[in-house]
Amino acid sequence: MKIRVFTAIVVCKIVRCLAKLFGRGSSLPGKYALKICPDILSNLKLPELSIAVTGSNGKTSTVEMIAHVLKSNGLKVAYNKEGSNQIEGVVTFLVGDCTMGGKVKSDVILLEADERYSRYIFKYFHPKYFVINNLYRDQMTRNGHPEFIKSVIGQAVYDDMTLILNADDPLVSSFGKDREGTIYFGADKLPTDKAEHEGIYNDGKYCPVCKKPMEYEYYHYNHIGKFKCTECGFERHDTDHTLTSTKEENGKASIVIDGKYDIPVFFTGIYHCYNILAAFTAAVTAGIDPNKAAESLGGYILKSGRISDFTLGKLDGRLLLSKHENSVSYDRSIDVVVSDNRRKSVMFIVDAISRKYYTSDSSWLWDINFEKLKGANIDKIILAGQYCDDLAVRFELAGADESKIEIFEQVPDAAEYCAHNLDSFLYVITCFSDKEKILSIVTRRELA
Amino acid sequence: MNVNILFLYPDFMSLYGDNGNVRIMQKRLEDQGFEVAVIKRTITDNDISFEGIDFVYMGSGFESNRNLAAKHLAQFKDGLAKAIDDCVPMLFTGNSYDILGKGITTADGSFTDGLGIFNYTFKEQLEKRYTGDVILADKETGDRYVGFVNRAGVPDKEDDLAYDVLKVIGNIPLKKDSVKKNNLLGISLIGPVLLKNPKIADSFVKIICERRGTEFKEIEYPHSLKSHVKTLKALLDTDI
Numbered sequence: 300m301k302i303r304v305f306t307a308i309v310v311c312k313i314v315r316c317l318a319k320l321f322g323r324g325s326s327l328p329g330k331y332a333l334k335i336c337p338d339i340l341s342n343l344k345l346p347e348l349s350i351a352v353t354g355s356n357g358k359t360s361t362v363e364m365i366a367h368v369l370k371s372n373g374l375k376v377a378y379n380k381e382g383s384n385q386i387e388g389v390v391t392f393l394v395g396d397c398t399m400g401g402k403v404k405s406d407v408i409l410l411e412a413d414e415r416y417s418r419y420i421f422k423y424f425h426p427k428y429f430v431i432n433n434l435y436r437d438q439m440t441r442n443g444h445p446e447f448i449k450s451v452i453g454q455a456v457y458d459d460m461t462l463i464l465n466a467d468d469p470l471v472s473s474f475g476k477d478r479e480g481t482i483y484f485g486a487d488k489l490p491t492d493k494a495e496h497e498g499i500y501n502d503g504k505y506c507p508v509c510k511k512p513m514e515y516e517y518y519h520y521n522h523i524g525k526f527k528c529t530e531c532g533f534e535r536h537d538t539d540h541t542l543t544s545t546k547e548e549n550g551k552a553s554i555v556i557d558g559k560y561d562i563p564v565f566f567t568g569i570y571h572c573y574n575i576l577a578a579f580t581a582a583v584t585a586g587i588d589p590n591k592a593a594e595s596l597g598g599y600i601l602k603s604g605r606i607s608d609f610t611l612g613k614l615d616g617r618l619l620l621s622k623h624e625n626s627v628s629y630d631r632s633i634d635v636v637v638s639d640n641r642r643k644s645v646m647f648i649v650d651a652i653s654r655k656y657y658t659s660d661s662s663w664l665w666d667i668n669f670e671k672l673k674g675a676n677i678d679k680i681i682l683a684g685q686y687c688d689d690l691a692v693r694f695e696l697a698g699a700d701e702s703k704i705e706i707f708e709q710v711p712d713a714a715e716y717c718a719h720n721l722d723s724f725l726y727v728i729t730c731f732s733d734k735e736k737i738l739s740i741v742t743r744r745e746l747a
Numbered sequence: 748m749n750v751n752i753l754f755l756y757p758d759f760m761s762l763y764g765d766n767g768n769v770r771i772m773q774k775r776l777e778d779q780g781f782e783v784a785v786i787k788r789t790i791t792d793n794d795i796s797f798e799g800i801d802f803v804y805m806g807s808g809f810e811s812n813r814n815l816a817a818k819h820l821a822q823f824k825d826g827l828a829k830a831i832d833d834c835v836p837m838l839f840t841g842n843s844y845d846i847l848g849k850g851i852t853t854a855d856g857s858f859t860d861g862l863g864i865f866n867y868t869f870k871e872q873l874e875k876r877y878t879g880d881v882i883l884a885d886k887e888t889g890d891r892y893v894g895f896v897n898r899a900g901v902p903d904k905e906d907d908l909a910y911d912v913l914k915v916i917g918n919i920p921l922k923k924d925s926v927k928k929n930n931l932l933g934i935s936l937i938g939p940v941l942l943k944n945p946k947i948a949d950s951f952v953k954i955i956c957e958r959r960g961t962e963f964k965e966i967e968y969p970h971s972l973k974s975h976v977k978t979l980k981a982l983l984d985t986d987i
C-alpha cells in the first residue's frame with residue numbers, strides 16, 4: 300500500500316473523529332484526504348456490489364429505500380446520507396467505513412450520486428449498477444438544462460457498469476441505446492394517465508436522439524410516458540420491472556409491481572411510485588429475492604415529510620412541499636389541489652429561491668402550470684414572499700381572477716390575513732428553503 | 748387594429764419559461780387596444796414569413812436545438828434581414844442571439860453557421876455552465892437591466908456588443924453583452940426578461956404603436972416595476 304494512501308486514510312479518519320466530537324458532520328475529512336491523495340478512491344478495496352443512484356428528483360428517497368431493503372435482507376450497507384454526494388462527501392463516507400488497510404468493510408456501497416459530480420467520482424471507481432431515475436428541469440441556475448445534465452452524466456457512464464433506467468423518460472432511456480444488458484423499469488398504463496400532454500412546456504415533444512417529433516400513446520405526467528419517435532424509431536423500451544397498478548381505497552393505498560408484488564404505501568403519488576419501483580428494480584437486480592424486496596419496501600415508512608398538516612387560527616391546512624426551480628414538482632402539488640373538490644384557498648410562498656446559493660431567477664415560475672387552478676373551486680390565492688411581484692405577474696397572465704388574489708411581501712402578514720379572512724381549507728405550496736417561514740407560525744398536526 | 752407577434756420555435760427554444768415574454772407583450776399590446784395574434788413557427792414548419800409581423804421573439808434552447816434552429820432559420824434569412832432593416836422590433840433572449848452572428852463552435856468542435864447579421868462567433872464548452880445573476884448597463888442611456896444568464900459559450904469579440912456587464916453573481920466570463928440593430932435586441936438574459944425589465948417592454952410597445960400610427964398610452968405595471976427595483980437592489984447589495 301502506498302504511504303500516500305495510508306496517510307490520507309489516517310488523516311481522513313482523524314478529522315472525521317474530531318468533526319464528530321464537535322458535532323459537525325461535514326465532507327471536510329474527505330477534502331483533506333483528497334489533498335493528500337487525489338486518487339484515493341481508486342486505492343480503496345471495494346466490495347463486489349455497489350449501486351449508484353442519480354436523477355433530478357427522488358435520489359435521497361430511492362437510496363434510503365434501497366438501503367432499507369438491502370439491510371433488512373442481512374447485508375451491511377455503506378451509503379452517503381443527504382448532502383454529501385460530491386466527491387469529498389463520497390470519500391468521507393467510504394474512508395469512514397474502511398480499515399486502515401483501505402478495505403471497505405460493508406457488503407454493499409450505495410451512493411447517492413450528484414448529476415453533475417458523478418463524472419468526477421466515477422473516474423476513480425465504477426459502481427456495478429448505475430440507476431438513473433429521471434431527468435427534467437430542476438435547479439437550472441446550477442444545472443444548466445436537462446440535455447447538459449445528460450451529457451455530463453454521460454461522461455460518468457462506463458462500459459463495465461450495468462445501467463438501470465427509467466424506460467418512461469425519453470432522455471434517461473436514451474442512455475440505453477445500443478447498450479447490451481441494460482435494465483429498464485417503467486409503469487404500465489395507469490388510470491391517472493392523460494392522452495394529451497399537460498403543462499406549459501413539453502420536453503418529450505422532440506426525440507432526444509434525432510430531434511424529430513415524437514408521439515405519445517399516453518403521459519403519466521409531464522413528458523414521462525409511452526413515447527415513440529416518428530423518424531428514427533427510438534421508443535419506450537420494454538421493461539424488466541413494471542408498475543402494473545396503483546390502488547387507493549378506504550384510506551389504504553398500495554401499488555403492484557410485475558402484476559404480483561403487492562406493496563402497501565403511504566400514498567400513491569406517481570413520483571413516489573417511481574422511486575419505489577427504482578428501488579425495487581435495483582434491489583432485485585442486485586440479487587435480492589423479489590418477494591423479500593417487496594415485503595421490506597412495504598414495511599418502509601417514508602421519512603421525508605413532503606406533507607405537513609396544520610391549523611392556523613380556525614383554519615385547517617396542509618403544506619405541500621415542492622421544490623423551487625423545479626416546475627415538475629410544483630405541477631404535482633397543483634394536481635393535489637385540483638383533485639380536491641372542496642372549496643379551498645392556496646398560498647404560494649417564494650421568499651428565498653434557494654437555501655444553498657443566492658439567485659433572483661424566477662423564470663421557472665413560467666414553466667409551472669398555474670393555469671390548471673382555474674375552475675378548481677378556489678376561494679383565494681395568496682402570493683407571499685420576496686418574489687410576490689413576480690408571482691403576481693405570472694398569475695395575472697395565467698388568467699386568474701384578480702379579485703381572488705391577495706399579495707403579501709411578508710409571510711407572517713399572509714398568514715395573518717388567512718387566519719382572519721378565510722373560512723376554507725388552506726393549501727400552502729412552497730419549498731424546503733421557505734417552509735419554516737410558515738411552519739413556525741402555524742400549529743402542526745401529526746398525520747393520522 | 749390587429750398586430751402580429753411571430754413567436755419563433757416556441758416548443759423547440761423555450762427552456763426557461765421564455766413564453767413569458769410573449770405573454771407579457773401580448774398583454775401590453777392588448778392594453779394599448781390592439782387585437783393580438785401570436786403566430787407560432789417551429790422547426791417542423793417550412794414557411795416562416797416576416798411580412799406583416801409587428802414583433803418577433805425567440806427564446807433559449809438546448810445548444811443542439813439552437814444549432815438546428817440556426818440551420819432552419821437560415822432558409823428564411825432574407826426575410827429576417829429585411830425585417831431588421833425595416834425596423835421591426837425583435838427580441839432574442841438567452842442563447843438564441845448567438846445565431847445572429849457568424850456562427851457557433853459547439854463543445855464537440857463542430858461549427859454551425861450563423862445568420863451573419865453580426866460579426867461575433869460563439870465558442871462553447873461542456874466543462875461548466877456559465878450561470879449567474881447579472882446587471883447589464885446601457886452606457887448611452889444609463890439604463891440597467893437585471894436577470895439571469897445560463898449559457899455554454901462566450902463570443903470571440905465584443906465590438907458588436909452593446910451593454911456593459913456591470914456585475915455578475917456567479918460564473919460568467921463576459922465583460923459585454925447584448926446586440927442591437929435598429930429595433931432588434933439580442934440579450935443573454937434568460938426567461939421572462941420583460942417582467943424584470945419593464946423598460947424594455949415599454950420601448951417595444953412604443954415602437955409598435957409608432958409603426959402602426961397609434962398613440963402610445965402610458966400604462967403602469969406596478970408589479971413588474973417593483974420586481975425590477977427589488978431585483979436590482981438585491982443584486983447591488985449582494986456580495987460577490
Ligand SMILES: [Zn+2]
Pocket residue numbers: 506507508509510511528529530531532533
Ligand atoms: Zn428519433
